[in-house]
Amino acid sequence: MSSDKTSTTTAPDYRGTVFLPQTDFPMRAGLPAREPEWLERWEKIGIYDRLREKAATGSRSPFTLHDGPPYANGHLHIGHALNKTIKDMIVRSHQMMGRDARYVPGWDCHGLPIEWKIEEQYRKKGLDKDAVDIVDFRQECRKFAEGWVDIQREEFKRLGITGNWDDPYLTMNFHAEAVIAEEFMKFLMNGTLYQGSKPVMWSPVEKTALAEAEVEYHDHTSHTIWVRFKVRRGGNAEMPTEDAAEYDDADQALLADQLHDATVVIWTTTPWTIPQNRAVSFNPKISYGLYRVDALAEGSTATEGETLLLADALAEAVMDQAKVAEHSRLRDVSSWELEGLTLAHPYAGIEGAQGEWDYDVPMLPGDHVTDEAGTGFVHTAPSHGDDDYQLGLKFGLQMTYNVEPDGSYRKDLPIFGGEAIIAQDGKDGPANVSNIKQLAWAGALLAKGKLKHSYPHSWRSKAPLIYRNTAQWFAAIDKPIEDGMDSYGDTIRARALSSIEKLVKFTPEKGRNRLHSMIEGRPDWVLSRQRAWGVPLTCFVKTGAKPTDPDFLLRNAEVNARITAAFETSGADVWYQTGFKEKVLDGLVNPDAYTQVFDVLDVWFDSGSTHAFVLRDRADGTEDGIADVYMEGTDQHRGWFQSSLLQACTTKGRAPYRNVVTHGFTLDEKGMKMSKSLGNTIVPEEIVKQYGADILRLWVAQTDYTADQRIGSEILKGVADSYRRLRNTLRFMLGNLHDYDPQEQVAPRDMPELERWILHRLSELDVEVREGYAQYDFQGVFQTLFTFCTVELSAFYFDIRKDALYCDPVTSTRRRAARTVLDLIFHRLTTWFAPILVFTMEDVWLARYPGEDSSVHLQDMPETPADWHNTAMAEKWEGIRRGRRVVTAALEVQRSAKEIGASLEAAPIVHVEDEDLAHAMRSVAFADQCIVSSISVTTDPAPNEAFRLPEQPGIAVVFERAEGEKCQRCWKILPDVGSHKHPATCKRCNDALG
Structure with missing residues (x-):
């Protein structure tokens, strides 16, 4: 005892x-109060610069994370904090692993969001933006961006982000603007630049085309209409031989007459596009039928006895929508019959139309038509949809130019002239309702309804968008480029796909397929925007020439060099100064023979060009102009990752990055998207004030950033x-x-x-x-x-x-x-x-x-x-730790039963079946490992009452109390306590006391 x-x-x-x-x-970190002191200290000793100096005198290999520029507009949100913290961890970790890890922060400064803010200020003052000198307006945009760069820089630094904050890159710096223009002119010179007219995503509120990355989708309630197109002529297509054998001439004539009396029914969610209709599409693989209306329900706009052409899979739904009580299917309608039909526009011959719509509407085959919704026939307006446009190209359909930049019909359009599709407040204009009324008056409206669905909106104004045909500047991504940089292909698309497949590592790996599929299926790149704040498309077109003429664009290397030099000295504003055209063309070509282009470049072209003026041109860039890492959110597969890839593949022949790392979006604790209207947003500044930046950084480190993350109190x-x-x-x-x-x-x-x-x-x-x-x-x-x-x-x-x-x-x-x-x-x-x-x-x-x-x-x-x-020793200690877990669990039982207060009161006996494990336990101070005063290890069979852990078989513990007195210095209970020079001590403690 x-x-x-x-x-x-x-x-x-x-x-x-x-x-x-x-x-x-201190136990308490006090991070919110103390972190600013460390920031000030780092600023004072210049850590980032000292690391660069250290690298310059050593043999450290460079590592460059190229910063995808945030937009200089507004305070940081939690997504910014996540993004920059991940970047900082990448840079710092590679630095501390022996690399020369460089990080040049940057900002996107041009574009619509800043311009929109200045316009808002004008509207509040009752000023007209268009009445202000464009250079003055651009200067106001520049000052606005400069102010937010300074604010965001301090907010980023407060998060502990390291980098070259004293010399960041800005897309609005003069050198950056010069290089952006220079990179654009490479497109001009290599033949990939062209002007074309095609439908693009258009913001009527902002009066400009938008890139896909500037579009977000929200629920929107649209008008839906089912419209009759009367058959104007039929029988143009010859009956196939195998069918002709079954019908004599009279029967064939009867079939043709049946269709001549019928109407083709289309369904659309954009009634405003009806005036721009040029064809109706069908799919030869779909089963179609001729249906007769036999009886009507109350409120129906159908007519008894009328015959309708419909996809069989959708006929019942259409009849229900049209409130048809009874109907009959008369016969199959073959694709050759459909292809032979010519239709009349619903507005053909109506009063006040002035013959605007008195043209033939052909029936055309198209693979994009499905029988999953609608009628199986698609109203085709090539000026207002990509599928429609592609079909129009294939069959030579005429483009229309009925919609103005503000989203209203051209003023001289009969009946609808001047009516808005989307009003300037972002709400629906009268155009949809006017078309529905006109269709009803013309007897073409079979049914109508409303549909709530996901619809494209501008990410800035939040207003709905439309597809609008307009003259824009494009980069042809499938046109062969003869520039000698064909190691990865001779077109932009080929080079981009080859880079993705062969040159770039993706984290997570699924990013590869995501970007690959986007590049594989994307159309030509729309480069132009109809705005004021940005880098202009620095090119000239021959006055009076057509875009298809070989000399339409001025391609002159000396002119390009003059433009670049002027931008280096004075920035892109010089493009808008009176006499600039004459100055750069003087002595080279006749200035009067050319017209200056005043569209501005898509801001994604700006940020896509950063590899040139940051990685290539800066002393802290890279030797080959290629970054080790680009790291952004998953949305940048359609944004910066893609624009950088397309731009570099055109001017460098390959991707400007070796690694692409992506993170997900930040959600609230319930997994909901953060929204001011929901009141669930979390501002980084608030977290920093309450907890400190390190807690925010630790949240980033603890989460799987490759997926969406949650954050909350x-x-x-x-x-x-x-x-x-x-x-x-x-x-x-x-x-x-x-x-x-x-x-x-x-x-x-x-x-x-x-x-x-x-x-x-x-x-x-x-x-x-x-x-x-x-x-x-x-x-x-x-x-x-x-x-x-x-x-x-x-x-x-x-x-x-x-x-x-x-x-x-x-x-x-x-x-x-x-x-x-x-x-x-x-x-x-x-x-x-x-x-x-x-x-x-x-x-x-x-x-x-x-x-x-x-x-x-x-x-x-x-x-x-x-x-x-030492793998062998590690295996040995794994066994020792298993034994320790059984001992400590056995002691916890005794402590819970109040048999002991501390583990040092115990001297357990450990029964171990495995001889090697028993030997391992005896070879070390196992009593110390188990924090007991003494311990015995035996291979004798354990008694039934011994303590065991099911997950640790072959080990059992019998509890015994330690024998001896308690050392008053170390608290171990040992037999020798009290037998040494120093009272009430064990030998070890006695020796320690000297």
Whole structure:
């Protein structure tokens, strides 16, 4: 039996002799208040510049993450914080792994959103934008962008983002504008630039074409109409021989008469496009029939006895919509019959039409027609839809120009002239209803309704969009380019697809297929916008010439050089100055023979060109103008990733990046998209004020950024709890490294096995961490390190070694070895965690190395000796740890039963079936591992009452109390306590007291 005869009143007080942890590192981080101090410190010592200087004198290979520019308009949202933090982790981790990791932040400064803000200011003042000098207007846009660049720069820096903040790139800098124009003129010179007329996504509110990346989809309620097209003529197509054998001439005539009396029914959700109809499409693979209306329900606009041509799969639904009570299917209608029909426009011959619609409407075959919805026939307006346009090209349909830039019909269009499709407030104009009424009056409206569906809207004005035919400038992505850069193909599309397949690694891998499919199926690139704030399309067209004429575009290298030089000196504003055309054409061509183009480039062309004026031209760019990484959200597969790819493939012959990394979108805690109207938005500034930037950064590291992520108050509380646990681990380390002298070091060969096992784990972690960072897997890196800190260090190694660290003599090998290992762990954890927790690791580092120029961010991750790795020992210690789990579980049962208060009161007997495992336990200080005063390991069979864990077979524990007295210094209960010089101590503590 154990006893504790030394009373607390008479026992010597040895508390002052125990080497308890000492550190000023606070338990509470106080990040919101302290982080700005570290930012100021980093600014003062110029960490980013010092790292560049360090690289210049060494042999570090460059690593460049090229920044996809955020838009200089408004405060940062949580998506910005996620994006920039991931980028920062990439840059910092590669820097600390021995690379020269460069990061030049940039901003997109041109384009509609900024122009729209200035226009809003004008509208509030009652001013007309078009009455303001364009250069003055552009200057206001420039000032607006400059202001937001400064604001966003400080907000990004507050998140701990490192980079060349003193010299970022801006797409509106003069050199950038000169290079953008220069890159555009390469399209001009290599023949891929052309002017064409085709339907593009158009914003009537903003009066400009939009790129796909500027479009978002929202629910919208549209009018739906079922419209009759009367057959004007039939029988133009010859009956196939196999059918003709079944019908004589009279029968064939009857079939033709049946169709001549019928109407073809179309369905559309855009009644306003009816005036632009030029054909009706059908699919030869669909089954069609001729149907007769036999009886009507109340309110029907059908006519008894009329015959309708419909797809068989949709006939019932159409009849229901038209309120037809009874109907009959008369016969099949073959595709050859349909192709032979000529229809009349619904507005043909109506009063007031002035003959506008008195033309033939052909029936044309098209694979895009389905029988999944509608009628099986598609109203075709080639000026207002891509499928319609492609069909029009194939069959030579006439384009129409009925819709003005503001979304209204041309004023001289009969009946509907001047009516708006989309009003300037973004609401529906009268055009849809006017067409529905006119169709009803003309007897062409079979049925009508409304449909709520996903519909394209402008991401800026939030107003609905339309497809509108307009003259635009395009890059032909399938036209062969003779520029000698055909290693990956001779067209833009071929080069882009080849780059995706052969040159670029994608994280996650599914990004490859996503981008590949988008490039594979995309149309020509629309380069032009009808706006004022941007880089103009620096080209001239021959006055009076047609776009198809070979000399339509002026292609002159010297003219191009003059434009570039002027932009370098004065920026793109010079394009709008009076006399500029004459100046750049003087002495080369007759200025009067050419017209200057004033459209501006799509802003995606601006950002797509950044590889040229950032990667290629800057001293901190890359030798080959190619970035190691482009990293943005998944939406940029149709945005920056794609525009950069298309632009570079045209001017460089290949992709401008080697890696493409993508992240998902940020949702609220319930998985809902964040929206101001829902009140569920989370602003980074609020998180920083409440928790600190490191908590926000830790949230990023803990989430799988490749998918959509959730964030909210409860999630952030969980992140903060993880942070506190990690901070406690670091604080324990600092406390036990107080006054550590490198002279204390113990060589690995002289260390106890437990320390050598820790070194082995560090060698494994070194590989995992480096591989994780190299693969941009921050979640994997953090979880690996967090588990190591909380499970293997705090709950295992620290728990075991507290006794040695606190109570062993300062000269003992065991204590010195533990401190040596703590020092080695310290240097690794601080640098491994530094890319994630930039502020906290600086705090930890400065707690040991408080020098004026000291910073963890000037360090590299330490190299780990290969001989630390010891697989055999690791396997042995896995068995020892399994045994320990059974012992600690057995002791917990005794503690819960109040048989013991502390584990040191126990001296358990461990029964182990496996001889090798028993030997392994005896070969180490197993009592220390289990934090008991003594322990016995035996291979004798365990009694039935022994404690067992089902998940750890072959190990059983019998509880016994420790024999002896309690050492008043280390609290172990040992037989020798009281037999030494110092009262109430064990031999180890007696020796420590000297």
